[in-house]
Amino acid sequence: PTQTPLILWTVPPPTGSELTAAGIQPKASEVPVTAGMVKIAAGDFMMGSDAADAHSDEKPLHAVWLNDFWIDKTTVTNQAYQLCVDSGICTEPAEKNTKSRSDYYQNPAYANFPVVNVDWTQAVVYCNWKGKRLPTEAEWEKAAKGNDDRIYPWGNIPPDEYRLNFDNQIGDTVEVGKYLAGKSPYGVLDMSGNVWEWISDWYSDTYYQDIGNALISDPEGPENGSYRVLRGGSYGSKAWYVRVSVRSGNSETSISNSRGFRCAYSGEK
Helix, strand or coil: CCCCCCCCCCCCCCCHHHHHHCCCCCCHHHCCCCCCEEEECCEEEEECCCCCCCCHHHCCCEEEEECCEEEECCCCEHHHHHHHHHHCCCCCCCCCCCCCCCCCCCCHHHCCCECCCCCHHHHHHHHHHCCCECCCHHHHHHHHHCCCCCCECCECCCCCCCCCCCCCCCCCCCCCCCCHHHCCCCCCCCCCCCCEEEEEEECCCCHHHHHCCCCEECCCCCCCCCCEEEECCCCCCCHHHHCCCCCEEECCCCCCCCEECCCEECCCC
16 A cells, blocks of 8 residues: 655744744744845945045945845944854953953853954954854945935934934933934944944055945955944944044954944845
């Protein structure tokens, strides 16, 4: 007689979110790489600024083409970073305090706040652990401004306390994703204020002048340098510094309680 085939799995295996709901923490490899990320469709945009008050390193405004990529919707949190530490891959932040809090990093009250006091290499290690990478400077700026050359992620309305954490109005970090009114055209949050963000590129104050005005595709910054790019401004930044075209940089080994990061992903990188 014909035998009934053996069925090894009658329902789909549980997803990462289902495991979490059941009280089981999934491994990083069991969670889709793009979970918690926003897809930015391929296309060109205008990078930099030709505004009268823009710094020379933001000029000239130039066209950039980027292929599809994904970027984290928010900066990496204390809780998310701790999972990498628990795995034995990441190392703890150099300091666990912030400007006004002596116990920040492992305090459950701040689990959903941005991880800070991590250097560039620690950020790279975390993103690699997640199967991702740090965003390029061009990717970060496109995710923040879209393709209409806006000044801030939300548009051209001056910054206020409803759109971002800046100008020491709070005086320290706040939880990620708090300022929905400050989202970018793609729905990416916290691109201005709260914490500066590490970027993959080397920083050069003449990079835009060096590459010229011809359309460039998927730029990855200078081949070398002394500093890595930082973007977005922080809780202490004045309005001028939270513009999406503002560029800054610091050494890979430097840390700050106003500096964090988010990851990007493109599949092939």
